[in-house]
Amino acid sequence: MSQQIKCPVCGSTDISSSEHYELLSESYGGSKEIRLFQNFCNSCETPGDFEHRNDEIIQATVDELKAKVVVHILNDFVENGFSLSSMERALELPQRTLAKWKNTGKPSAAGVSLLKFIRCFPWLLDVAEQKFEFQSAQKIFVSTAYYFIANNSKYIDPLINKAESQSSSPLMTYTFNDNSITNMTINLHSSASNILHSDLTINRAPELSCTTR
Amino acid sequence: MIDDHVRVIKEFIAACGNTPEKVIPINNVLHDARTYYKIFTKRELLEFIANGGLEQLVFDKRKQWEKNFTQQRPLFVYSFKFKSLHLPGYIAIIENNIIGNWLLKSFHPPTKGNNPTLGDKFPNLIGHSEE
Numbered sequence: 001m002s003q004q005i006k007c008p009v010c011g012s013t014d015i016s017s018s019e020h021y022e023l024l025s026e027s028y029g030g031s032k033e034i035r036l037f038q039n040f041c042n043s044c045e046t047p048g049d050f051e052h053r054n055d056e057i058i059q060a061t062v063d064e065l066k067a068k069v070v071v072h073i074l075n076d077f078v079e080n081g082f083s084l085s086s087m088e089r090a091l092e093l094p095q096r097t098l099a100k101w102k103n104t105g106k107p108s109a110a111g112v113s114l115l116k117f118i119r120c121f122p123w124l125l126d127v128a129e130q131k132f133e134f135q136s137a138q139k140i141f142v143s144t145a146y147y148f149i150a151n152n153s154k155y156i157d158p159l160i161n162k163a164e165s166q167s168s169s170p171l172m173t174y175t176f177n178d179n180s181i182t183n184m185t186i187n188l189h190s191s192a193s194n195i196l197h198s199d200l201t202i203n204r205a206p207e208l209s210c211t212t213r
Numbered sequence: 214m215i216d217d218h219v220r221v222i223k224e225f226i227a228a229c230g231n232t233p234e235k236v237i238p239i240n241n242v243l244h245d246a247r248t249y250y251k252i253f254t255k256r257e258l259l260e261f262i263a264n265g266g267l268e269q270l271v272f273d274k275r276k277q278w279e280k281n282f283t284q285q286r287p288l289f290v291y292s293f294k295f296k297s298l299h300l301p302g303y304i305a306i307i308e309n310n311i312i313g314n315w316l317l318k319s320f321h322p323p324t325k326g327n328n329p330t331l332g333d334k335f336p337n338l339i340g341h342s343e344e
Contacts, residue, residue, distance in 0.1 A: 008312065008316075009237070009282065009312065010282040010312070024247075044282035046280070046282075047241075048240065049238075054243070058247075058254055
């Protein structure tokens with residue numbers, strides 16, 4: 001079998017083969033160890049996948065992990081009280097799009113990227129809700145940053161935090177006065193695990209006033 | 214002959230799109246592409262190159278391939294530096310006239326890893342290593 005393989009570099013048929021294991025990882029999708037093959041030309045000492053066996057294995061594994069990404073991310077949202085229909089509406093996706101991605105296990109590459117973005121930054125759903133209007137987006141971004149600072153700059157997974165806050169008083173509330181969001185108030189209340197009492201008022205984008213007690 | 218690297222890179226990029234079967238990634242190219250650039254397969258890598266993925270391409274150097282398998286005809290390694298969005302990169306290719314294909318010898322960040330050597334930091338003083 002190995003005698004039929006030809007080195008693409010020097011043309012020699014003196015090829016040896018070996019196997020090794022590699023870990024493929026996908027954020028939110030987990031990891032999987034795969035067995036890969038490597039050829040080695042004993043004449044010119046060039047290593048490589050001369051039989052093109054690895055690409056198929058890698059592609060299948062990447063597809064499998066990406067399908068898991070969709071399931072894991074959508075489960076995170078659903079478990080935290082988000083409805084897929086509402087997310088589809090906010091993101092202007094046809095109804096049942098997210099459910100189809102989840103059930104078929106064959107999401108588009110763009111779909112996986114979108115889900116990773118909203119999983120990393122769930123406040124992007126608020127931005128989508130505001131029709132991606134630039135000023136609103138900036139204010140939501142600033143308020144999220146303030147929330148981060150008010151929590152002693154601790155990285156808190158918002159989806160996990162939301163589940164906790166549902167059981168006690170809400171940690172943060174947005175108040176939008178009108179569609180253009182010229183005024184926004186953020187109230188941070190104390191919770192059992194985190195003593196916090198702050199008020200933030202944003203009148204216009206450049207003017208920030210903040211009081212913390 | 215001075216601008217040979219221009220012809221080489223143009224023909225290589227064209228080959229990635231038109232005759233991908235004649236472009237052969239060797240050594241750790243595919244592993245590095247996976248590790249550093251999230252490019253998982255040979256097809257993805259060649260499509261990336263063929264579709265203008267190598268931005269701000271700058272010629273680095275031309276050097277005789279030390280591991281050439283025949284002494285009868287020298288083969289040359291052409292290396293280039295590039296950017297992909299904000300990521301810097303280094304690519305080295307060989308026009309294999311003997312077999313009639315292209316060898317993609319290196320595809321990784323200019324200084325692999327977090328511990329660049331003195332040669333990486335002071336290339337003019339120490340000289341270039343064959344990456």
